[in-house]
Amino acid sequence: MRKIKLTCDSTCDLTPALYESRDIEVIPLGIILGDDLKYDGRDITASEVFDYVDQTGRLPKTSGISVGEYMTVFQKYVDQGFDVIHINLSSDLSVSHQNARLAAEEIDQVSVIDSRSLSSGSGHLALLAADLIEQGHSRDEIVRRLNEKKADLDVSFILQTLEYLHKGGRCSGLTALGAGALRIRPEIQVVDGRMQVGRKYRGKQDKSILSYVRGRLEGRNDIDLSRIIVTHSGVAQDILDRVMALIEELQPFEDRLITQAGCTISSHCGPDTLGLLFFRKTA
The missing domain is CATH 3.40.50.10170 (Rossmann fold)
Structure with missing residues (x-):
């Protein structure tokens, strides 16, 4: 072979x-x-x-x-x-x-x-x-x-700004302006190879990110617990520490990795984006 x-x-x-x-x-x-x-x-x-x-x-x-x-x-x-x-x-x-x-x-x-x-x-x-x-x-x-x-991939991100999606033609200026004024932090999910909007979170960066983590993981029994990857575009270390502690509290993943998004992904999502990426259990 x-x-x-x-x-x-x-x-x-x-x-x-x-x-x-x-x-x-x-x-x-x-x-x-x-x-x-x-x-x-x-x-x-x-x-x-x-x-x-x-x-x-x-x-x-x-x-x-x-x-x-x-x-x-x-x-x-x-x-x-x-x-x-x-x-x-x-x-x-x-x-x-x-x-x-x-x-x-x-x-x-x-x-x-x-x-x-x-x-x-x-x-x-x-x-x-x-x-x-x-x-x-x-x-x-x-x-x-x-x-x-x-x-079985479960892929999502929470954005801190819609500016980059707006500049890239993926949302209107009015939507981006309104989201910024109201501190709305949208969740982007990848479904069948395409990005779509999921839940919307409000509040400061740390609060919205932690709410997103809880929303993605809490109470679920369909997750393959072998590995989770937390990928971000410059999120502060103290917030990352709190994210990792919350993940450990919510789901007993065997392996928890942190990676930084490269230029291609960052140029679409913007700074301070954070994502949770794992497999669901095979049906």
Whole structure:
């Protein structure tokens, strides 16, 4: 059986230590600031994205990974005797998945997974794939398991501002203005690969985030307790500490990880966003 190499795009939002320890190669999306092309997680940080928006009043543009970029990475590992499994941001949110599929059509030993998710929702699938590779499963079996399990992902975020969604054309100026004036913090859920609005929370940042955590976790018995990932875009450490303590109180997860959102996700959600990402139990 051929060896398997796992790759993903930079929107998986795992930590550098996890990518290294699980032997995952990250292929970055492009971030365009004016005339400058940067690469997500490689030569630009989320805080630099926020600074750019503050200074210019404009959002950076994101650039999907090209077919040629995918083929270069995939062919490198196939030439070394590997099969490749690649995990993508939802095909409804980026052209990257379609480009990865086009590249894979030229190279027989490559399988591409549409995560139907974003951020560390896709990261959950990457970690599951790494587990299955370590256990010695075949590429076909891993692909089957990932495509089954992605339906169980529970992915949501609470935003502290609608400014970035407004600038990106995803909500009206009037809605953004009203939400800011009333301190409304919307929850965004990812359902079948697309973002939709869930509950709305009010109040200061810490209060709204803790209410969101309680609302997502309290009293549920359908959660796979093996792992939860808390992904954020610059939330203060004292709030993160309170979030982690509340999670421990509400659900006995075996593994609790904190990761920071990369530039692609941050450029859509804005600063101080926090998300909870886990699997539901398989029905």
